[in-house]
Amino acid sequence: MDHHLDLIYGDLDAPPTKPLTTSTTLPKTNTSNREEEKTTDTKPPTKESINTLSKQKQYHDHLTNKRKKKVLRKAAGKTWEDATLEEWPDNDYRIFCGDLGNEVSDDTLANAFKKYPSFVKARVVKDKVTMKSKGFGFVSIMN
Numbered sequence: 001m002d003h004h005l006d007l008i009y010g011d012l013d014a015p016p017t018k019p020l021t022t023s024t025t026l027p028k029t030n031t032s033n034r035e036e037e038k039t040t041d042t043k044p045p046t047k048e049s050i051n052t053l054s055k056q057k058q059y060h061d062h063l064t065n066k067r068k069k070k071v072l073r074k075a076a077g078k079t080w081e082d083a084t085l086e087e088w089p090d091n092d093y094r095i096f097c098g099d100l101g102n103e104v105s106d107d108t109l110a111n112a113f114k115k116y117p118s119f120v121k122a123r124v125v126k127d128k129v130t131m132k133s134k135g136f137g138f139v140s141i142m143n
Helices: 003-009 046-062 081-087 108-111
Strands: 024-025 037-044 074-077 078-081 092-098 117-127 135-143
Touching: 074 135, 108 135
Parallel strands: none
Antiparallel strands: 024 037, 074 078, 092 135, 117 135
16 A cells, blocks of 8 residues: 555554544525525545545646657557657556457446456557557556
């Protein structure tokens, strides 16, 4: 677990010092339809939700604070700049997923890995001309 989250949220394994649910009373409204008080229940975040939010925040920060670094590719005597690598986080791990069917899309692959809190992104590689799947893809995870 990230140490900075321990500093913010404290030790999540320790027994809570406050009740798990709190009730907040909102002021009465002057509308004729609603004259009763509203209450909302809030629960403290769980370890899994904190971990998931942390991974999503790292990915979001990566996208908003991109460092423009050039990645040059060379093949067949040609050199070009590859901008697709800027879409991926710098410190992630990528899993190669092979033997994918033509019906597998980015969303399908992402849905298979969304249950893991460290999941960040999934991408199926497609042919640029036909836009059909090439039969493989990559899944990005953090930590």
